[in-house]
Amino acid sequence: MIEIIAVLCAGTFFGAALYINLAQHPATLDTGGDFASKFFPPMYAKASTLQIALAVGGTVLGVISWSISGDIYWLIGAVFLVSVVPITIFIIKPINDQLLDSANKLEPEAVVALLKQWNPRHWVRSGVSFVAFFCYILAISA
16 A cells, blocks of 8 residues: 555655646746736645645655665655755745745746746656656565
8 A cells, every 4th residue: 555655645745847838838928928927826725735735745655665675766765855855945936935035026027037937947846756656666566
């Protein structure tokens, strides 16, 4: 059961990250900077809570699965899944901070420019979470 929940956490994280890159982010840009500046803070608050829980839970369960089974794919997947945390902090958070700063009254064009910088950085996190999910699939399939 632990292994199944670990796979679900990693898969849900990857699916949510991919959805953000492929659907939500482009749709937000299509609506313009004025809407995006209003949408980003509440969206971020909800998404970050979910993604933190999935990353931490999936990592812990992946490490437990590795310690029980000895399958190295669980450990590799857990390392990739936990790596979304420093990726977020060091690569994505500087842009998030600018978009979330209520004292920083950004013009719509500046919001769009920041979001265009944000998306490629988020793709890194999506890719890393895919590797974690793939490793967990390999481990549970063995």
